[in-house]
Amino acid sequence: MLTIALSTLRMRWVSFVGTFTALALGVGLIAAAGLVLAASVAAPARPPQRYMVGPAVVAPADTLSVSTRLSGLDSAQLADSPGLPADLVDDVAATGRVVPDRSFYAQVAGVFPDAGAIPNAAAWDAEAAAGGDPVGHGWSAAPPTGYALTAGSAPAHDDEVVVAGLARPGDRVRVRTVAGSRLYTVVGTVSARRSEAPVFFTDAEAARLSPQVDALIAYGPVHAVRAAVGDRARVLSGAGLAALDPDRTRDAAARNDTNALVGIVGGFAAFVAIFVVAATFGYSVVQRRREFALLRTTGATPRQIRRMLFGEVALVSTAASAIGCVLGPLAAPSMLDRLIALGMAPDWLPDSTSWVPLAVAFATGTGVGLSGVLVASWRAGRTRPVEALREAAVDTRALTWGRLLVGGVALCSALVMFTTTVLDPESATSDKTYMPMVMVLTVAVGLLSPLAVAPVTRAVTRLGRSTDGAIGMLVRENTLTSVRRTAATAAPVLVTVGLTALLGGAAGMIDHAENASTGRTVLADYVVRPIGAPGFDRALVARFGAVDGVDVAAPVPTTVYAVHAEAKLIGFPAQAVTPTTLALALDTPVLAGSMADVKDDSIAVPEHWARSVGDLVDVWLADGRPAKLRVAAVLAEGPLPYAYLTPRYGTGLAPMLYVKLRPGADPAAVRAALDQAAAGEKAAIASKAEWLAGLADGQADASRIGLFLVLGIVLSYTAIAIVNMVLMAAAERGTDIAALLLAGATVAQVLRVLVLESLLAVTIGVVLAAGATAVGLGGLWLALLRYSGPVPIALPWTLVGAVTAGAALLAVLATVLPGAWRVRRPAVELAGRRDG
Template identity: 30%
Template sequence: MIPLIRRLVRIVVPLPRDLKLAWSTIKGNKGSFGGSFFAIVAGSTVITACGILLQSGLGNGVTPERYSGAAVVLGAPQSFWLDESSEVRYSERVTLPADKVAAVAAVPGVQSAVGDVNVQVSVLNPDGDAVSGPDDFPVLGHGWSAAALAPFTVSKGHAPAGPGEVVLDGDLAERGDVVLDATVQIVVGSIPSSYRVVGIAAAPDGLDRQSAVFFSDDHAITLAGRPDRVDAIGVLAAPGVAPEQLAGRIKDAVPDVVVHTGAGRGDVEFLDVGDARSLVVETAASFGGTMVLIVVFVVASTLALSVRQRRRELALLRAIGATPKQIHWMINAEMTLVSFAGALGGAIPGMLLAFVMRGVFVVAGAMPRDFQMQVGVLPILAALVLCMISARLSGWLVARRVAKVSPVEALGDAAIEPKKLGRVRLIIGVLLIPLGLLLTLGNVASPGDSAADTAASAVLLFVVALGCLGPLLLNGALPLFGRLVNRRSTASGFLAQANARANRRRLSAATTPLAMGVTLAAVQVFGASTAITGAQHQLEDGLRADHALTSSSGAGISPQVVDAVRRVPGVAVVTPVARMRVLLRFPSEDSTATKVFAAQGVTPEGLSETMNLAVFHGDTAGLQGETVALSRVVADTVHAKVGAAIELHLGDGTTIKPRVVAVYENGLGFGDVTLPNDLVVAHTTAQVDSAVLIRSTDGTDQKALEAALRGAVQRYPTVQLGDREALLAAPGAGGAGDWVLNLLFQTVLLGYLAIAVVNTLVMATAARVREFAMLQLIGASRDQVRKIMNGEARIVVFAALLFGALATIPPLIGFSLGLTQSPTPSISIIGVIAIVAFTVALSWGAIAMATRFAMRPAPIDAIGGRE
């Protein structure tokens, strides 16, 4: 056992003499190891950035404001847990039964328990304009008893005692030019009401993320519309009772509540913080996992190239008596030093990249501006471990060939490139291609949403297949396109083709990562354009309303507005639209799957007059009570047909089992799940509609109708009237910032691949010093050598674009079929030109720069040097 442990330690931790020898070989091969070092630095940068985002999502939050004086804050479970480590956040606030307040107050150590409700309001200044919170954060109304949780103190006046009285926080009163005893207009939903300002209050540390308006407790409950529910419960501890101790007691005594202390109290107060935390963890973990695979592959490929460039040196070591173990130990030590230095070198750039990514999250609206980043040592250690493992593994794989052959064969192998690919590599590459085709085009995946997701994910199979079969594909394609890019009648064209055939592994090392970048860029760009174009077409073709009502304050539209508009002469159909995200649970193979979909709530009366959902099974006229209409994508995903019941979790966590009454096609444009309007409104946080669609009767004077509609909504100051074009330009239900985040991650991924491509091209070209010197000594001019390299660059570019296009076509077709039932994805000419131009600039620039560098020494000096 002890000898085995010693051997493992020797493999993992090189001896000092091995490291000393490795350092000497690194100094003698700076160009070769320099490329490997930069590949590891770039990989460590990306992994560190993802690790910092992940750590911040798990550990950080926002300091509570109105709950800063509470020892413990209780909320309802705001997430649906898929398993012990994976959750899906509900889109609306999940509330608690009001009787929980008394149960919490009875726990020993609780001084008092206060139930809090949040009502989004708009405060109008004397000019009738809405006054927003600080930095455009919301203005929220509460019952006065919740003021004790900060605690707020009244600096002027007194607490509200009746339904017509209100207390404003000091900053809000100053921004709104409101003074004590003044009458102020406050809009709840769309309904304005007059209140007398009886007090001005302030929190101990001020309010940075909100403005507060306090009503009497009874009136706040009335405005919230849920007399038997509270949003949260704040707990004040008895003297001498620690928050953590009290939290444990409450957790044991009161079931079905989530207990928060410390910074976690902010997650209950600010739902966007909890949403951001969940999103950051999910995206950083998902993207980080993908990047780890790409980094390992690229680092292994780069290191393999650097070791292959030293085949002559390694073969000589074998010829003079070095054993296979010694070769392995030497390369093992080299990889340890290079990967350790490279991983540490990527730490600081990784921190900077993490903050850049945070900025994009904020711009996309996926993270609040005050969400703090947590920079710790764990992400750096993770990047260090992953980079060192990938480097050590790649070094071991490359050293196997040199170490296992006899010394005499080693010298012979060093003279020319191996003609055959490894058997395992060849088998993996060959098997991945039909597997990818089956997943994208063969209906192996589940239909509906899973088909599109699987088709988009299958691109990784084609990317890995490119990496495995790159030399073989290049060798097979050269006879087909070689003459197209290089004329054999010229010396430079002939030599470029000859070099490509003789050194296809070296050329493939440059072509493969470039083709991977082309594939990933094309799938992401054209996959997104396919989804966006499909949604836009469905919306343009299906929207039949002439006018639409929206809220200027973002607080929504109250049902009273819908009733007022219906009474306007010339109005044929009025369709209120409420939106939320819902969770669908359905059987999937031997388990239960859960997916999130965008949902809308509408009224069935005259629905086809305002929006055309393209129903092909059932009828939306039956959309009443607990019923639902599903898009084709969702119906195929959950295997639901008209008349079947499905399990659905609404935005506030309420579980229902509605009956399917219709299946429609236009889910991309209008939402994949359509429910009765009253059902959706009752389970949204604000209990209001997002928009109201209006269709006029035939022959109505549109200008007169528009004037009448403006008159009908004039008494609702936050409601605005728009036409059909304004509604078409509004962001869809999928979230306006989704494409920004997708663009961020793809930019990081493609940026890393670009670095890898340039690095590989420079390494492969700069190592040909002796070859360029020999060409010049037998009569070639520098311009002729550059023409040869330009010919090789054309081969690299053409091959990368060809292989990238071939690997892109199946995923895009499968993605388009899954979403739109059309095999033709949306491909923009501008996108194609951008990808081609970037590919040409990247490869041509790197090869030209490396060629110039390799020809700096005089030919007579370079020919006697080392490779």
């Protein structure tokens, strides 16, 4: 049977070229994604980036451990550094020389060159944006951490600094810290690093700005240092110093983004490849019924028929998978570079040389091919010898019971999944929830598509029959008597248009819902955001708060740890803010108690804490300090699942200010006063409507990145599938073309019939896609209705229209080009050929 399989591949190469291409590209994409995943997961530990010179570093514990009643000791990662106690610093100093290292927010906010020494402010902003987090240190910590002067000298006075960037010695710079901003003179420069944008002060000035010692570089014997520290802190050395790198958390987040994205890419690649392969072989079996029947007539058993089909697929999938494994390593570096450029992967990840992703991709490709032909081979083996006598290409049964059963189960599964999102509306905003539903719904509609061919054809061709005479009648009847061929041609159009509309529409609707939810939550009239900085310092917050006629809420993010259900230590998001101004600027629905009762010894908690007003709760602050606070208010669940404390517990910057007009205040006068308060500062003041519009644009941009990556995969596959299916359908039209030519039809009329049939199949695919989109987006709309209220159906009409037009153009070209070649051959010769 292998010899026969080779012969059929040679004779029916048109039926397999699309499958071969789709599998090769799919395996190549899976291999590339696997190599990127391997680079992310299996990358060697990154060498320490900050503490590269010191032999040992004493650092505070970075975890909080608490004994719980039900599960014993439990731990959680601390959000803030607790610092080193003074007695520990003294004990370590007794072992040898030590260098205290303080790390705190410090950012150059303005440069005033004495003689035009540096470029303009825009150049400085670009330089600062390219660096890492703005951070201040004492100068004594510079040499042990690998910094060396590139110009000038070390700071000798408290009004002098050393910076990295475009400033030069002699420039005056304004440096912003948590407390406020102050002018300093640049006396030296160091080379910039991607991990941080440092500002070095004198040790005394650093201690004034941040009294807490965040790390201690110890030059004494490591064993003596460990003995002096005991269990009060961590002693790190060698490769372990990488745990103290400032961008460690950012790198971990980027690697998680990388893993999630390449997983989605690989999943969609496998999904669409299986769809293409299964559709191709399913239709191939329909085309080859007479061939299989003749083999049965000559004595071939059903098992031999199946072996022949599996042999064909094994040859195609093996060759395609091998090609894909060659393409994958070529594409992986470009994919990784693209992810790095999008900020979705760390820039230090090396290219992977692992063979495991290639082996997995090869096995996936061959497995996809064999699984795609599984059902088709079973159907081929059931072909009866009597079917060799059939000459007409009439589909007597458009949908098998097996396909109807699987399609019905898939449709019911999709409806159940959508119902689940309606009951749990927050899950509808997650791609991990919605994308699987889209896949299952698309499969269901694709399997049940033959049921729609006849009614859609009659509806669409009714106009054609009345205006195009015999040609319209031929198109209609050919379509109705070739339901499987039409459904097979419409299926890739369904996937192309349907996934474009579903994914694009879902992204837009979810963005609208999140934006609407935010809009209802924010009661403020104005929102002030920092530009080029992580937040506002206290002095700037006070300046805005001094504006007449407004109340300003400046929430500072923090974390509060508490034991949940007496078993698990959890870090809950919290905000430190003046509760009375918060209630004016943000909608924080109170179920019990009052926000006005939140004092320094109390806390407002969300409902899921399962606490009552008046309860005393044991909590731990962001740096691990314990506190016993009284519950002053219980808040309803909503888009702001925060616990709220007074400003006493906020040690960082306010990332956003909410400004609420007082009754009777003049909006124009207030806006002018706000602009004056922001003079000289990089702050963007926007009305609530302006801010929400900008927020929606930002959400749309973020959604488009992932959407275009996924759609790029889908469209490349389905373009191949469309062309492949049309070519397969055209390959068996020799007899039909000959009959038309012998009946007196002109070449133009024959080509017109073929083109109209292809366009009708595309139209059916679009109608099916519209139905799937209506079901999918309708279910999502019901879920989002409970989440945020009514949202518009935000279909990307331009993109959907372009994709639909592209699908139609591909179908027409794949019809006209081979059709034009066929009609130039003698009609008698065409009548005797069914393929090639």
